[in-house]
Amino acid sequence: MLRTPMEKFLGPPLMTTIHSSKNTGGRKRFAEMKNVVKIAKFGSIILISGSDFVREVSQAPPDVWVVVILYKDGYPECGVLMQCLEELATMYPATKFVKMISTDCIPNYPDRNLPTVLVYNNRAVKANYVGLYTFGRRCTPEGVAMVLCQSDPVLNDGQYEGEASREAVLEGVRKRFIEKVISQHENDDDGSSSD
Numbered sequence: 001m002l003r004t005p006m007e008k009f010l011g012p013p014l015m016t017t018i019h020s021s022k023n024t025g026g027r028k029r030f031a032e033m034k035n036v037v038k039i040a041k042f043g044s045i046i047l048i049s050g051s052d053f054v055r056e057v058s059q060a061p062p063d064v065w066v067v068v069i070l071y072k073d074g075y076p077e078c079g080v081l082m083q084c085l086e087e088l089a090t091m092y093p094a095t096k097f098v099k100m101i102s103t104d105c106i107p108n109y110p111d112r113n114l115p116t117v118l119v120y121n122n123r124a125v126k127a128n129y130v131g132l133y134t135f136g137r138r139c140t141p142e143g144v145a146m147v148l149c150q151s152d153p154v155l156n157d158g159q160y161e162g163e164a165s166r167e168a169v170l171e172g173v174r175k176r177f178i179e180k181v182i183s184q185h186e187n188d189d190d191g192s193s194s195d
Contacts, residue, residue, distance in 0.1 A: 018129070043093035045086055050104040057098060057120050065095050065154045066120040070102040070109065077132040080117040081141050085117075087141040088148075094156040119154055126152055143179070145173045 001112075036128075047054050060066050062098065069085055071078035082099065090095040102109040102116065119127040129147065136143040148154040149170055 005146045041094055042096045043090055045082070045089050045099050048098045048099075048100050051055055053100070053105060055099040056096075058119065058123055059121075060096060062122045064121075065126075065152070067095060067097045067099075067148065067154065067155060068105075068118040068120065069099045070105055070114065070116040070118070071099060072102055072111065072114055075111070077113050081115045081117070081132055081135065081144070084135070084139055084144045088145055088155060091141075092155040117148075119148065119152070121152070121154075126154075133193060142173045146170065149173075 012163075043176055046056065057066050057068055067085065067088075069078075069082060071082060084192070085099075102111070102114055113130045115132060117127075117129040118125055119129075132139055135147050145155055
C-alpha cells in the first residue's frame with residue numbers, strides 16, 4: 001500500500017523498482033525525482049475567486065512569492081500580459097502565479113488600471129504594477145521578469161534561494177533575451193538573402 005505522497009505520485013511499479021534496486025544509481029535517481037517534485041509546486045497560473053484570496057495569496061508560506069494578475073476578459077492588454085505570465089509560471093514553478101477578475105478582488109476597480117500585477121510575500125504586498133506599459137513598450141516574458149525581479153527575488157525556479165535566486169533569474173533572462181535577439185537577427189538575414 002502506498003503511504004507517502006511521493007509513493008502515491010510515482011505509483012507502485014516505479015516504487016517497487018526503486019525499493020528493489022541495490023545500486024546507488026536507483027537511489028540517486030529517486031532523490032533527484034523527489035527534489036523535482038518538491039521544486040515544482042506550481043508551474044501554471046491558478047484562477048482564484050474573491051473568497052480564495054486570503055487562503056491562496058495572503059496566507060501563502062513566507063518562502064513563497066505570489067504574483068497576482070487582476071484582469072478582465074476582452075481587454076487585449078490583459079491577454080498580452082497573461083501570455084507573458086503563463087510562460088514565466090512554467091519557467092519558475094517555485095513562484096505562485098494566480099489570476100483574478102479585478103472586480104472580484106476589489107469592487108469597482110477601474111478598468112483603466114488593467115492589467116494590474118500585485119506581488120505578495122510574507123503576507124504583505126511587496127510591489128504593484130498598474131497597466132501594461134510598466135513592463136516596457138514591448139511586453140515580453142523577459143521584460144516582465146526583469147521588472148518583477150528589480151528589487152526582490154520574486155521569480156524562483158527552486159534551485160536557489162534569496163538573492164542568489166534573483167541573480168540567477170536575471171542572468172537567465174539576459175541570456176534568453178540575447179539568444180532571442182540573435183535568433184531574430186539570423187532569421188531576418190535568412191529572409192533577406194532569398195530575395
